[in-house]
Amino acid sequence: MMSACPEPSVWPQLVDRQLSEEEAQALRAHARDCARCQAELRETEVLVARIAAPLEPAAPTEEAVARVMRRVHAEAAERRVRPLRARPWVGGAAAAALAAGLAVFMLRPSPGPGPGQETFTARGGPVAATLGRRVGITFHGPGTNAAPLAPDTVVPAEAGFGVRYRNLDTREPVFLLAFAQDARGEVHWLYPAHLREDANEPSVRLAPSAEARALEEVVVLEDPAPGPLRLVSIVTRAPLGVKDVESLSLEGRTPEALRRRWPEAAVESVSVVLAGAGATP
Known part of the structure; x- marks a missing residue:
């Protein structure tokens, strides 16, 4: 008793x-x-x-489209200086779509699978479990009805990756780092955008949202190595920077090692297979 x-x-x-x-x-x-x-x-x-609960569809807003285009122009300026390691899924096709009056090609929440098929599992002990139960992260491919990526899915090298989240924590701020690690062990950033090697961009603050919300861009990796690709999200109470991850050894960037390093964080990952350029999965 x-x-x-x-x-x-x-x-x-x-x-x-x-x-x-x-x-x-x-x-x-x-x-x-x-x-x-x-x-x-x-x-x-x-x-x-x-x-x-399954994720519901939501159309992109004008404000989201404007944010996408501001990031496109900023990255275009950076690309004139040096190649980027990751870039948003925009370019000639997206510009043509805008000119034709169509919506920007971006990730939107999909109708999703049925109940129980898309869940967010708490990991890492009591503190992480509490944070993980209030904040859910999933990775998706490109497309308006993209389902969450399943382990070992074969993904074309030209495909983009997006993130959807729920954040039920209205009392304290939460922050997200999301990246991909390719077969060479190189890190490709999804959120935040990492445009300069000498910069230490901070993690992205997630606004409270009881409904599923997509982060604005689908990101295409710059020259990733074909083969195993691990997508990782780190949700924390205090902001981190990209250097906090990039300064770690290859072994230190595994999900298990990240949970040991930040035991208060909710760390989630999914491993897929990146096909070579032009390959059909």
């Missing part, structure tokens, strides 16, 4: 089935007799259900 109220961090572990059957029964028995803990358990169950 449990007398004192448990720490709030145990409720996500209970809902995520990370506890033994004996611990789970004791917690649920306590919650039945404690109004405060019963409310915390119900709130956690609601948050988990909302995170796991």
